[in-house]
Amino acid sequence: MSAGARPLSVLIVDDEAPARTLLREYLSGLPGVTVAGECANGFEAVGAVEAAAPDLLLLDVQMPGLDGFEVLELLERNVAVIFTTAHDEFAVRAFEVHAVDYLLKPFSRERLAAAVERARSHAATRHGALLAEARARRGPLAARILVRSGPAVVVVPAERLDYAEARDDYLLLHADGKVHRKQQTMAELEASLDPARFVRIHRSFLLNLDRLARIELYAKDSRLAILADGTRLPLSRAGYARLRGLNR
Amino acid sequence: MHPFLARGRLGPxxxxWLPIGALLAALVRLAGAASWLEAAVLVAPLAVVYAFICLASWYPCRSLPMTAAQLPRTVFVHAGAGVVSTLVWLFVAATWSAALEAFPAFAGLDQRFPRIAAMLAAAGLILYALAATLHCAVRAAGLAAEADARALEQMLAAREAELSALKAQVSPHFLFNALNSIAGLAASEPETVRRTTVALADFLRASLRAARCRTITLAEELALVEAYLDIEKIRFGARLTVARRVADAVLAVPVPPLILQPLVENAVVRGIAHLVEGGAVTIEAHADDAGLRVSVTNPYDPAAAGRGGEGLGMANVRARLAAAYGPAGELVAHAAGGTFRAELRLPPADLQASAP
Structure with a gap:
């Protein structure tokens, strides 16, 4: 790295204060690196990435609120990521979302320095792969759906979702009497949820089977799904076939 | 399955029965009821027939429980079965005797048959009794072997639970995170580092010692838990607080080592660690007529799906309680309204054992 180049701006995300202290101390000894800030949980991290626009995230995996992978899923800006964790079992997932490195705690100053250098060379050549990958590969089936609303993040546990409705280029998620708007395609949402519980009953509707009260025939070959709360949703011929397939 | 119908048992x-048949024939002859030829030809096949009939005495043996309380009933059933067996045998004997009558060598056998039948009736009852005794002895031996095998199996299961508990006693993630905290504070807070290494050493030493004991006192287990929490407090800072309400009277009660620590670790790792604001882990212990109650209560985030609730450590505690106390020891876990509570219930016998 030549002198005079723009310093690498790094955001520290870890819920444990001693771990943050260690990272800050290690980073302070590295040339051409500035610390953009520290976050103690995933919610803070999502906001701080937007506000401070760092080049690199040092990201813990297990944190309260949102875990490290969920943070990545919610980011709308590209940023290089180095995971830092005491758990080795997330390594495969970490490289699937194109993490620059995966550091097992505790690690040495030299190990971090090497990882940061890799991130620096990555940052110059990066394309927008990270975000799309994080969205596409959520690893195991999602137990919760994350929705950004401005700087805040709403967590909707999957079982609280009544149904999702596709609009032009976003989804409306109906849960607990509220409606959340999420920038995602129906196919992506459907792929991330348990197929035994969530069924595409119509091109524009994904239904939580627990909410289904009954099915009504209202014209020849045309049916409605009636939910426990009385909501009526259109049921396509293919959707009806899928429901019957599940019952078998 | 009948024990004598198994391969290799029917022959012996x-x-x-061969000497029994010979003896019967000799008795009939010596009583003057028949000639040697008559006795041999009439009685020897009958002995074989009766050997078959007596095999049936196994079935009452198998169906009746072998307890002292059931003895009168057992005797009654076998007496009835003995009479029936003997009557069946006498019927076969009469038929056989009548068939032999047709041969010139056995002429007049029908007149002598009543005396022979009387002897056969007495022999039939005695032989049935012998056969029934033999069958019941075989059955008792089988039951004893089964009980031994079951006891051995239970012992192995208990040992296995013990071993897996010891293997799982110190979570590697806990250890790595603790070491990371120590590294993190080394420059800025050397005094905290010193305290943390001492707490870590205390915890490891207590865990190793506990692994060698069948029981330790609740006070010792609480000290181990305290050392564990001291380390976690350094990681989590103000997010982790601890409240302890333990009756002095229960401190000396013996408990299996590392039976409470997994519950506390569960509360921290699956409860507090997932809360942005953190919370308090409450440890309570008291005794009543039902025994010792030790509970761990913590808040958790219900929206954090797949978190909260029970981890592997809890399953381990259950298995060890079952091994140590059977149904008398329980772990009751309950999650509601964002609060998780796990309660150990140990039987009162151990409370008395601890009385000075």
């Missing part, structure tokens, strides 16, 4: 069983 019938062999045992």
């Amino acid at each position: 069983y019938f062999a045992a």
Whole structure:
């Protein structure tokens, strides 16, 4: 790295204060690196990435609120990521979302320095792969759906979702009497949820089977799904076939 | 399955009847009821027939429980079965005797048959009794072997639970995170580092010692838990607080080592660690007529799906309680309204054992 180049701006995300202290101390000894800030949980991290626009995230995996992978899923800006964790079992997932490195705690100053250098060379050549990958590969089936609303993040546990409705280029998620708007395609949402519980009953509707009260025939070959709360949703011929397939 | 119908058993069983048949024939002859030829030809086949009939005494043996309380009933059933067996045998004997009558060598056998039948009736009852005794002895031996095998199996299961508990006693993630905290504070807070290493050493030493004991006192287990929490407090800072309400009277009660620590670790790792604001882990212990109650209560985030609730450590505690106390020891876990509570219930016998 030549002198005079723009310093690498790094955001520290870890819920444990001693771990943050260690990272800050290690980073302070590295040339051409500035610390953009520290976050103690995933919610803070999502906001701080937007506000401070760092080049690199040092990201813990297990944190309260949102875990490290969920943070990545919610980011709308590209940023290089180095995971830092005491758990080795997330390594495969970490490289699937194109993490620059995966550091097992505790690690040495030299190990971090090497990882940061890799991130620096990555940052110059990066394309927008990270975000799309994080969205596409959520690893195991999602137990919760994350929705950004401005700087805040709403967590909707999957079982609280009544149904999702596709609009032009976003989804409306109906849960607990509220409606959340999420920038995602129906196919992506459907792929991330348990197929035994969530069924595409119509091109524009994904239904939580627990909410289904009954099915009504209202014209020849045309049916409605009636939910426990009385909501009526259109049921396509293919959707009806899928429901019957599940019952078998 | 009948024990004598198994491969290789039927031969010795019938062999045992050969001298009995010979003895019966000799008795009939010596009583003057028949000639040697008559006695041999009439009685020897009948002995074989009766050997078959007596095999049936196994079934009452198997169906009746072998307890002292059931003895009168057992005797009554076998007496009835003995009479029936003997009557069946006498019927066969009469038929056989009538058939032999047709041969000139056995002329007049029908007149002598009543005396022979009387002897056969007495022999039939006695032989049935012997056969029933033999069958019941075989059955008792089988039951004893089964009980031994079951006891051995239970012992192995208990040992296995013990071993897996010891293997799982110190979570590697806990250890790595603790070491990371120590590294993190080394420059800025050397005094905290010193305290943390001492707490870590205390915890490891207590865990190793506990692994060698069948029981430790609740006070010792609480000290181990305290050392564990001291380390976690350094990681989590103000997010982790601890409240302890333990009756002095229960401190000396013996408990299996590392039976409470997994519950506390569960509360921290699956409860507090997932809360942005953190919370308090409450440890309570008291005794009543039902025994010792030790509970761990913590808040958790219900929206954090797949978190909260029970981890592997809890399953381990259950298995060890079952091994140590059987149904008398329980772990009751309950999650509601964002609060998780796990309660250990140990039987009162151990409370008395601890009385000075």
